[in-house]
Amino acid sequence: MAKRIEVSGLHAYYGGTLAIEDISMTIEPRSVTAFIGPSGCGKSTFLRTLNRMHEVIPGARVEGKVMLDDDDLYGPSVDPVAVRRTVGMVFQRPNPFPTMSIYENVAAGLRLNGVRGKSKLDDVVEESLRDANLWNEVKDRLGKPGAGLSGGQQQRLCIARAIAVQPQVLLMDEPCSALDPISTLAIEDLVAKLKNQFTIVIVTHNMQQAARVSDRTAFFNIAGTGKPGKLIEIDDTSTIFTKPQEQATEDYITGRFG
Amino acid sequence: MTSETGVESSADRAESVRAGHRARMPKSTGRVGDRVFASAARGSGALVLAIIVAIAAFLVWKAVPALQKDQANFLTSQAWDPNAATPRFGIVQLAFGTVVSSLLAMLIATPVAVGIALFIGFYAPRRLGGPLGYVVDLLAAVPSIVYGLWGLAVLAPHMEGVSKGLNAALGWIPIFGGDSPGKNSVFTASIVLAIMILPIISSLSREVFLQVPRAHLEASLALGATRWEMIKMSVLPYGRSGVIGASMLGLGRAMGETIAVAMVLTYAPGVNIHLLEDGGATFAANIANSFAEASETGRGALIASGLVLFVITLVVNMAARAVVARRKEFA
Numbered sequence: 001m002a003k004r005i006e007v008s009g010l011h012a013y014y015g016g017t018l019a020i021e022d023i024s025m026t027i028e029p030r031s032v033t034a035f036i037g038p039s040g041c042g043k044s045t046f047l048r049t050l051n052r053m054h055e056v057i058p059g060a061r062v063e064g065k066v067m068l069d070d071d072d073l074y075g076p077s078v079d080p081v082a083v084r085r086t087v088g089m090v091f092q093r094p095n096p097f098p099t100m101s102i103y104e105n106v107a108a109g110l111r112l113n114g115v116r117g118k119s120k121l122d123d124v125v126e127e128s129l130r131d132a133n134l135w136n137e138v139k140d141r142l143g144k145p146g147a148g149l150s151g152g153q154q155q156r157l158c159i160a161r162a163i164a165v166q167p168q169v170l171l172m173d174e175p176c177s178a179l180d181p182i183s184t185l186a187i188e189d190l191v192a193k194l195k196n197q198f199t200i201v202i203v204t205h206n207m208q209q210a211a212r213v214s215d216r217t218a219f220f221n222i223a224g225t226g227k228p229g230k231l232i233e234i235d236d237t238s239t240i241f242t243k244p245q246e247q248a249t250e251d252y253i254t255g256r257f258g
Numbered sequence: 259m260t261s262e263t264g265v266e267s268s269a270d271r272a273e274s275v276r277a278g279h280r281a282r283m284p285k286s287t288g289r290v291g292d293r294v295f296a297s298a299a300r301g302s303g304a305l306v307l308a309i310i311v312a313i314a315a316f317l318v319w320k321a322v323p324a325l326q327k328d329q330a331n332f333l334t335s336q337a338w339d340p341n342a343a344t345p346r347f348g349i350v351q352l353a354f355g356t357v358v359s360s361l362l363a364m365l366i367a368t369p370v371a372v373g374i375a376l377f378i379g380f381y382a383p384r385r386l387g388g389p390l391g392y393v394v395d396l397l398a399a400v401p402s403i404v405y406g407l408w409g410l411a412v413l414a415p416h417m418e419g420v421s422k423g424l425n426a427a428l429g430w431i432p433i434f435g436g437d438s439p440g441k442n443s444v445f446t447a448s449i450v451l452a453i454m455i456l457p458i459i460s461s462l463s464r465e466v467f468l469q470v471p472r473a474h475l476e477a478s479l480a481l482g483a484t485r486w487e488m489i490k491m492s493v494l495p496y497g498r499s500g501v502i503g504a505s506m507l508g509l510g511r512a513m514g515e516t517i518a519v520a521m522v523l524t525y526a527p528g529v530n531i532h533l534l535e536d537g538g539a540t541f542a543a544n545i546a547n548s549f550a551e552a553s554e555t556g557r558g559a560l561i562a563s564g565l566v567l568f569v570i571t572l573v574v575n576m577a578a579r580a581v582v583a584r585r586k587e588f589a
Contacts, residue, residue: 056479058384085482095473099495108491109481158477165481 002029002199003069003168005050010064011228012042012049014057019045021228023064025218027169032191032200034210034237037220038252042229043203044092046220047171050201051087052080068168085113088167092174094154096146096161102129103142105157109165124164131197132160133190152183159190163198170194172202176209188213207253211241219249317565324558332562336528338544340559341552347559349541349566354529356540356567359444359519360512362533363451364459368505370452371459376489379467391464398457406521409450414441414522421445421534436532442524444538450518455508462507466500467493499581506578510571516542541567 005027012020020042027033035043048054049062052073066073073083096105106125107115115121125142129135134156138149146157155175162170172191176184191200191213204210210217218234232246244250327345330337335348374394378387421439428434470493478491519540525547526537545560552560 051480053476053480056476081482081484083482084480089480091473091476091480093473095471095477097474097477097491097495108478112481112483112487161481 002197004029005169005199005201006065006067007050008065008067010046010049010062010066012045012054012062013060015059018228020049020220021230023231025231025234027199027201028216029199030195030197031215032195032202032213033234034214034217035201035203035220036205036207036210036217036252037229037232038222039205040225040229041220041222043218043220044173045229046231047173047201047203048089050169050171051089052083053089055080085109085165086167087169087171088162088165090155090158090162090170090172090175093178094151094158096149096154096157098145098147100146101143102138102146102149102157105146106160106164109161113165128160128164129157131163131194132156133186133193134160150183152179152186155179155183155187156190159187159194163194167198169199169201172200174203174205177205184209207241211237217241219244219246219252221248221252314565314568317561317568321558321562321565324555325562327555328559338527338539338559340556345555345559349563351527351529352539352541352544352563353566353570355444355523355538356513356542356570358533359448359451359523359538359540360509362445362448363455363512364505364509366448366452367456367459367508368501371456371504371508372463372501374456374460375463375467376493378464380485380489380493391461394457394460396457397453398461402454402515402518403521405450405454406518409446409518409522413450414446417441417443417446417449425534432531433533436530436535438536439532439534440536442522442536444523444530444533447519447523447538447540448533450522451512451515454515454518455512458511459501459504459508462504463497463501466497466504470496499584503578503582506574506581510574510578513540513567513571513574514542516546519543520546 007026008024010020010023011018023046035047037043045054050066050073052062054060054062062074064074068086072078073087097108100108103125106128107121110121110124115124126135126139129138134153137153138144138157146154149157155178159170159175176187179187188209191202194200195215202210202213214237216234217237217240219232219240220229221232222229232248233240233244235245240249241253244253250256324340324345325332328340328347329344330346330348332348334350335346336350337346337348338351339345340347374390378391378394382390418439418441421441421443424434424445425436425439429436474492474496475488478488483491520543523540523543524537525539525544527539530538541563545564549557549560
């Protein structure tokens, strides 16, 4: 149930501003692809075009093609809501539903998909929490509010919520940037485990993290303020970090700018 | 002598330094301005409290003589006959009419107001949403006499049929029951009140919905929620207590409304649970209708009823503020 993503000639706009320009890449299934690059280079924007979350911002639009195996995500008859049920997302700041219990948070997506029946829900909630390495910490307080957990636990709860609906792809937008090192490690372990089931795309500011968790790495850059972000190169992570093709990539990973 | 002059001169120097300091001070006018502004602000705040206390004191002072002549229990009697030789009056029917018509107005207005707020916030294109919100707010600027005229001339004639229909269909429910559903009923008054309190509930709800953090909205959208599902999962739970507070403020406003109710509702004595039947009375409408022809005791009785209304609205408004404030702690 992991699918390949093929992007070709993708432009994304905020109103009249071109945010990312002409991006083409292939994202392999059952692997982790990391997006790195300086702030404002459009890596988060690009990530959000992969589940059509970009367009929920007023005035934002996308041109180009994103294929999920044989399905065109931007096809004329495609419902963005259906896309988002197939391509899950985890955000920079943990955002569990504040009024819902831990259980209800995980079950939320299932309920949206029309899953009824307590035993079925119980099973999936437990399985998702186990997959998110959170079950042992919360199994005795499933009825307590999700917002009462620590930041790292909340983020794993959000991951459990995202994977409960069995998406094809899991997008993660800097999932550790609001977390302490221990929680970060927990999430990284989780990513390594989840890539056996899902296609995972992770945006990160942290190059060590990209090197640790990803199989392939894409480097994004901007020519200057106000210019659109571009994909500089994408390759196997080891290649990007040892012998990149582009000078800009080398400058970035060696810390010469950004 | 030298030591003395030395002391003097050093004192002089200190004095001149201080004088120079003081001489430079007026250049920064800020401090004087601050003090003036602070006292003006404090004065205004105190004035509000003083006015409220004065109103309460005035009401009590005018009401007590009449209350002493009351031959019935002011709090429990259904009679309202303060102009008779042996005055008998109580607030039950007025309290009933006021509370029931306002509650009904709140129940009618809240869903519509929330619907408007949600439409403007999440459904309408921005070009439409802005002006629409403005128009809804404009409803609050219509004078209540205009609502009264409209209720009397336009709404009431149509309400006769509506009342008969409701009575026929739902007559087994006591509030829709009764033998003679009419057009100048508590029900009609409630509809006029509902329209009048719509803007306050709607604009406060809109404010609350605007504060829902983007992260909450995106959390549900990213799970594949439709717009309505997003509203159910993220917007309404977050905004619930704010909406409750807003509708209670609307309730407070409906309770104090006078002229529109006085025009629409025909006076009838006693408590009538059949809300579709003509007649009823509220505190404010009763005062407006009978103050001019009242005897001295009658006026005192009306003022006493006004005091009760004052207390009820105060309690409702304070409760509403408390609910709204509690929401802020969550946010």
